[in-house]
Amino acid sequence: MVRDPSSREEEPDPRDVLAALSDDAAAEIIAALDGPKTASQISEECDIPLSTTYRKLERLTDADLLRESTEIRRDGQHTTRYSVAFDSVTVELDEENELTVELSRPEPAKDERLAALWSEVREET
Template identity: 85%
Template sequence: MVRDPSSHEEEPDPREILSALSDDDAVEMIAALDRPKTASQISEECDIPLSTTYRKLERLTRADLLQESTEIRRDGQHTTLYSVAFESVIIELDDQNELDVDLSRPERAKDQRLAALWSEIREET
């Protein structure tokens, strides 16, 4: 399933974000995403086993720190690409002394919006 954090109406759980960012490998993976990459590319670049890479990518995506997109290939061998889904993360205490999160997201380009729309259509069919 391809997930696009910018389509969420509510912010993710601050504890999930803190937990994901407390993992040194996950932080290294985020730093490696200077452009959208596959799990295999991230695994190789960060020297992390592929199974571990998938587990950490899932955790980062669930925390809305990464977004998944599908690269459509003519040969039918589509692949999932991962990219950073935030510009900044601010976590603070609110008036009730509970954690509050504010994720600043980059503006998506037209091709990214089209790709997200196409992914949603493919999921429904």
């Protein structure tokens, strides 16, 4: 399943976002994502074991900090790529003294929009 945080109507749980951002390996992964990359590419570039990389990617994606997209390949071996899904994170204390998080999101690139559309079509069929 491809997850695109920009399609969500509500902001993520502040605890999930803060926990993900406070993780050194997760922060290193975010810094390495200068464009869409596979888990294997991230693992190699960050020198993090692949199993750990997948756990960190899951945590970052669950916190809506990363976007998953599927690279459609002719050989049928589709590849999941990850990219940063935010420009900035704002944490505030609301009127009830509870933390809130607001993520500023970049506009998705043309290929990301196409991949998302293709994923929706595949889900419908």
